[in-house]
Amino acid sequence: MSLSGLCQVCESREAKHTCTQCGTAVCDEHFDRTSGLCVRCADTSGKRDVSPTTDEVDEDDFHRI
Template sequence: MSVTGLCQICERETASHTCPGCGAVVCDDHWDGERRLCADCAAGANA
């Protein structure tokens, strides 16, 4: 699947990942590669 557009978290950087948790497209800065989730979902996983 091709990811295009801006990061749905910062709305500045180009999105390069799609979160399987929420479906958000996010940039590298908002991608948790270890958990393979966006930063928002990864933060919720820590709770």
């Protein structure tokens, strides 16, 4: 009895791990051991929302002298 499953990311290697978050079977290459997540989950864990680009600090620099 063996896990006849391929990595859901590359679909070319044998899945040896299972993501603890989404349950996706992934191979060694696409598994993050430190977090126990697949690369997909590990990738978005750091930055969930893209902060809006509201940087308006340039105006202050003009009045340096």
